[in-house]
Structure formats: structure tokens, C-alpha cells
Amino acid sequence: MGVREIKCPVCEGKQCLVCNRTGFYEIEGEIWAGVQEPHVVQYVHDNLPILSKEYSEIYGSGMNMKTLGILKKNWEVLEISSLIGSMWVCINIQSAETKHFYKEGGLKKWLVLEK
Numbered sequence: 001m002g003v004r005e006i007k008c009p010v011c012e013g014k015q016c017l018v019c020n021r022t023g024f025y026e027i028e029g030e031i032w033a034g035v036q037e038p039h040v041v042q043y044v045h046d047n048l049p050i051l052s053k054e055y056s057e058i059y060g061s062g063m064n065m066k067t068l069g070i071l072k073k074n075w076e077v078l079e080i081s082s083l084i085g086s087m088w089v090c091i092n093i094q095s096a097e098t099k100h101f102y103k104e105g106g107l108k109k110w111l112v113l114e115k
């Protein structure tokens, strides 16, 4: 079975880490057959610092922010996601006090337990 060269599916030819900045990607055998989700996860894990930088260059800040609404009296919760994880910022719409959570468990605990 030969080797096929295709336009890099990650950057679509714009040159990235995955294609060694060539814009092309060599595939042996059946296309995609060797790529399984655990491999992708492993790859992301092993290359996170580089990928994070790469991600920012390709897609901008790489941050996605959305409001989850008022989840507690007077508190609006914003969820901020990026390649390196998520965090939550809670803003008191009356006092402008803020709280930060880096684990969803911490946020949920605060939502339930504290008044």
C-alpha cells in the first residue's frame, strides 16, 4: 500500500504543528484508520503547551465565554473555556463582587451551600 499525501486536515494547508509546517500530511494505508480518539487525547496531552499556542494562532484567543445565567440570587455565572480547561466567574449583579472557580465541583458546592 502506498503513501498518500493530502492537504493537512488540521490547518487545511496553512501549515501547523501536525504537518510539521508543510501544509501536507502523509498517510499510509487506509485514510483515518489509525486515528482513534484515544490517540488524539494522548497527543493533546503530550503536546498541550505547543498546541495551546498553535490553537491561539489559528483560532484567535482560543477562549470561549458564555453566560450560564443567574444561577443563584443576584449572581450571574460566566463559563470561560479554553484548550487548557474551564473556569467560572461569578458576578454579583448588585454589588459587583466576583468569585472565581477553577473546578466545576467547587462552583456547584458554592451554588448549593452558601447563601
Ligand SMILES: [Zn+2]
Binding pocket: 008, 009, 010, 011, 012, 013, 014, 015, 016, 017, 018, 019, 020, 021, 022, 023, 024
Ligand atoms: Zn497542518
